[in-house]
Amino acid sequence: MLYYNIKTPSEVVPLERAVIDGVSEDGGLYMPQSIVRLPQAFVRNMGHMTLHEIAYAIANFAFQCDIEASVLRDIVRQTLNFDIPLHRVDDNHYVLELFHGPTMAFKDVGARFMAHLLHYYRSLHHQWPTIHVLVATSGDTGAAVANSFVGVPGVHIHVLYPHEALSYVQEAQFATLGDNVTALEVNGTFDDCKRLVSKAFVDPELNDALHMTSATSVNVARILPQTFYYFYAIAMLSRQGVDVSDVVFAVPSANLGNLTSGLMARAMGLPVKRFVSVENENNIFYNYIKTGYFIAKDSVASIAPALDAGNPTNMPRVMELLGNYSEIRRMIHAYTYNDEMIVDTIRDTDHRHGYLLDPHSAFAWQGLCDDLRPGEVGVSLATAHPAKFATTVEHATGREVPMPPQLLRYLKGTRRVTPINNGYTTFKRYLLQYAHG
Numbered sequence: 001m002l003y004y005n006i007k008t009p010s011e012v013v014p015l016e017r018a019v020i021d022g023v024s025e026d027g028g029l030y031m032p033q034s035i036v037r038l039p040q041a042f043v044r045n046m047g048h049m050t051l052h053e054i055a056y057a058i059a060n061f062a063f064q065c066d067i068e069a070s071v072l073r074d075i076v077r078q079t080l081n082f083d084i085p086l087h088r089v090d091d092n093h094y095v096l097e098l099f100h101g102p103t104m105a106f107k108d109v110g111a112r113f114m115a116h117l118l119h120y121y122r123s124l125h126h127q128w129p130t131i132h133v134l135v136a137t138s139g140d141t142g143a144a145v146a147n148s149f150v151g152v153p154g155v156h157i158h159v160l161y162p163h164e165a166l167s168y169v170q171e172a173q174f175a176t177l178g179d180n181v182t183a184l185e186v187n188g189t190f191d192d193c194k195r196l197v198s199k200a201f202v203d204p205e206l207n208d209a210l211h212m213t214s215a216t217s218v219n220v221a222r223i224l225p226q227t228f229y230y231f232y233a234i235a236m237l238s239r240q241g242v243d244v245s246d247v248v249f250a251v252p253s254a255n256l257g258n259l260t261s262g263l264m265a266r267a268m269g270l271p272v273k274r275f276v277s278v279e280n281e282n283n284i285f286y287n288y289i290k291t292g293y294f295i296a297k298d299s300v301a302s303i304a305p306a307l308d309a310g311n312p313t314n315m316p317r318v319m320e321l322l323g324n325y326s327e328i329r330r331m332i333h334a335y336t337y338n339d340e341m342i343v344d345t346i347r348d349t350d351h352r353h354g355y356l357l358d359p360h361s362a363f364a365w366q367g368l369c370d371d372l373r374p375g376e377v378g379v380s381l382a383t384a385h386p387a388k389f390a391t392t393v394e395h396a397t398g399r400e401v402p403m404p405p406q407l408l409r410y411l412k413g414t415r416r417v418t419p420i421n422n423g424y425t426t427f428k429r430y431l432l433q434y435a436h437g
């Protein structure tokens, strides 16, 4: 299977290139040339399969011959070494908990898969120079990527994050790892961090000196594995005897990576009635659905920091997958809420159902509740564990949120941080130390 560059469709590359480059030289995102439709018999029988069996079958179809079956089986097993439970709230409303991985956020699925895939490619090409993964983070991405790639030989992770903008646990999740992970504390904002990384990717001198790639959801290796849990959700519903012909999925959206994976799962033959995409006040996609105009903005901070994206990077993939504006409007209903409304949602859901939602998951849940029609079944994707945002959740519910051992262990580690200013020259000089290494 080959992957084409959306910006320059005549440029096609094998999976390996798409993964190690992240984006194409002109900044275009890669897409599979064709999306394999899974046999309907497979979809009908999923109810009898485990998460690993489903994920492996999909990976095998999607990567047709690109990767040996036994290697894929290992990658799937190593990626998904945690549960993805489906929590039933009532007959029509379900929550898919994607936050039981090592950093307790859904990005663990995509980041771990990508890390294992890169590890495999490295083992085939010992002569490759070190691959430098640059990530700008406002919290979750840095943690998921760093924890997935720590210890992978031939890869170095550089996490850029804004000085004093992250919670102590969030910073500890990557700054205590050491080894091949460097935490760069930038004296500036999250937008400064993103600017430094984007500039580095297109800097010819740096590109000559080192191999850099992105592990955000621009990388296809992050998007493909996220299709697994959409299939698994439907499998769990049918196992419980639920009619799965009218299922609606609700997603908390920032860069639209999760939504893109859902659309891809549908293109592969998963029965989905529609998607509900929910944003905070960084509502670029919502405005696009309402007006037909896609207008990027500077991001504003919220109680759900991973949703603070002012220029959703996967928009070109959403367009490729659905083709035109009217089809996008038909398949995706968009909602936007402010922080106050979401604090109410967290409180209400706790009081009425005894269920704790983190702020990100609460956005999706509210959208699902507002969109679902009688008789439909809805699955809301919960993307972070409530303990990651304990202050907000405790303030909303008046309940104490215990810190899970997975998060506590980071607090015991030693933080190692490299402070830099927000100037590009400093960052470039820092990266050039690694030239020819």
Ligand SMILES: *Cc1c(COP(=O)(O)O)cnc(C)c1O
Pocket (backbone or CB within 6 Å): 105, 106, 107, 140, 141, 217, 252, 253, 254, 255, 256, 257, 258, 259, 306, 307, 360, 361, 383, 384
């Ligand atoms: C990254 C993230 C999102 C947004 O996902 P996209 O793929 O960028 O739309 C939502 N919730 C959490 C907790 C996240 O970390």
